[in-house]
Amino acid sequence: MIREIAQLVIDPAKEAEFLEAVGRAVPIFQAAGGCLGMSLERVIETPGLYRLHVLWETLEAHTEGFRTSDGFQQWRALAGPFFTQAPRVDHSEPVVTGFGS
Numbered sequence: 001m002i003r004e005i006a007q008l009v010i011d012p013a014k015e016a017e018f019l020e021a022v023g024r025a026v027p028i029f030q031a032a033g034g035c036l037g038m039s040l041e042r043v044i045e046t047p048g049l050y051r052l053h054v055l056w057e058t059l060e061a062h063t064e065g066f067r068t069s070d071g072f073q074q075w076r077a078l079a080g081p082f083f084t085q086a087p088r089v090d091h092s093e094p095v096v097t098g099f100g101s
Helices: 012-031 059-068 071-082
Strands: 002-009 036-040 049-056 090-092
Touching: 002 059, 012 036, 012 049, 012 071, 049 059, 059 071
Parallel strands: none
Antiparallel strands: 002 049, 002 090, 036 049
16 A cells, blocks of 8 residues: 655635635545545644645556546646645655554
């Protein structure tokens, strides 16, 4: 399993509209091949900073499947207008699991 973590920066004054847009995008991720789950977290210490977590079966499910799909274009049309800078995206995979999620 691969975890995509995208750091998203928005104008804090537009938070409500941004969160509504991300909520409307949930079905896009649900329909994406190889997508196992997604969540959005607000960074408490930094207004306007969010982290999108998406679980993928494989790296290619994200980079070759989703990123080249109509779903990705729909996601960017919903959320992209709120970004004040380009998202920073990293991928990780578990190497040690202690406990919890």
